[in-house]
Amino acid sequence: MNRGSEPTLIASVQRALRLLEVVGQHPGGITAKCLARNTGLALPTTYHLLRTLVHEGYLAKLDDGAFIVGEQVAGLHDAAQAQQLRSTIRSTMIELREDLNAAIYLARYDDGEVVVDEIVDSPRTPRVDAWVDFRHAAHATAVGKCLLAGLSKDERTDHFRRHPPEDLTPRTITGLRELVERPAPALVVDTEEYSLGTACMAAPVRIADLPVTLAISFPVRKLATTRDYVRPLRAAADRISRSLAVAGDYPSRN
Incomplete structure (x- = not known):
């Protein structure tokens, strides 16, 4: 396949989905810093995506700061x-x-x-x-x-x-x-x-x-x-x- 026929992918969506995958692998929750480390994303980018995912209900933030899968994913x-x-x-x-x-x-x-x-x-x-x-x-x-x-x-x-x-x-x-x-x-x-x-x-x-x-x-x-x-x-x-x-x-x- 030549480059001109490759599908256009939205990087921010890919990053958000990767965050969801990693959170799903940690039933007890995972912090933003650990998520950034696991995904290779910059910490500011990680925080920005996490805020959006929490706002939309795909993630939930616990009192200790860790993130878990939200009700929308269920x-x-x-x-x-x-x-x-x-x-x-x-x-x-x-x-x-x-x-x-x-x-x-x-x-x-x-x-x-x-x-x-x-x-x-x-x-x-x-x-x-x-x-x-x-x-x-x-x-x-x-x-x-x-x-x-x-x-x-x-x-x-x-x-x-x-x-x-x-x-x-x-x-x-x-x-x-x-x-x-x-x-x-x-x-x-x-x-x-x-x-x-x-x-x-x-x-x-x-x-x-x-x-x-x-x-x-x-x-x-x-x-x-x-x-x-x-x-x-x-x-x-x-x-x-x-x-x-x-x-x-x-x-x-x-």
Whole structure:
């Protein structure tokens, strides 16, 4: 690479980041003089950068004059972990989309509502036309039915009290007894209950205290081949379950 094509770097930003790195290596704190010595920066420059970093919350100054990592860094760390988790989950969804040639959905049941957090589709695998909000169509979608299966009967009853099931297509199931009492299978399928011409399959994602599901949608004409979808869908749901278990949290977009 010739000099003219090298990126323009801002030296003060590089110095500030180096200070953050060194402070992070000293859990008990480190003084400005030691920081200057460790980084090779002039002491006046070190003080100037430290004042700025403290003002912005990236460092904190202790009573004895030592500097420690500030709350802003903790926030960045949490955000980075959440973004990495979302990236890992999305990669799994992309692989599943390519494997099954179907649109992929990740959804949760949170605070009494169905929330679709992620959709991975493409021009050749378009998402279902959400002509009715998924929050009001849990009874008619594999996504919603799988999530509701993770609730108690009382919670399902409460859901349908707030969102009475309505006929969305001639194939929509609206009977409360069946929707509330009938146990859902481990893998849920809806056949044109939400949208004519479209079928959907959903598998539970295992995470404590939060119903989550991974689902696919595809043209109903492919129903005859759905048994080929079962193993990849379950495997992807298990991979996401393991990612969430390691992270210890769900990457909510709220």
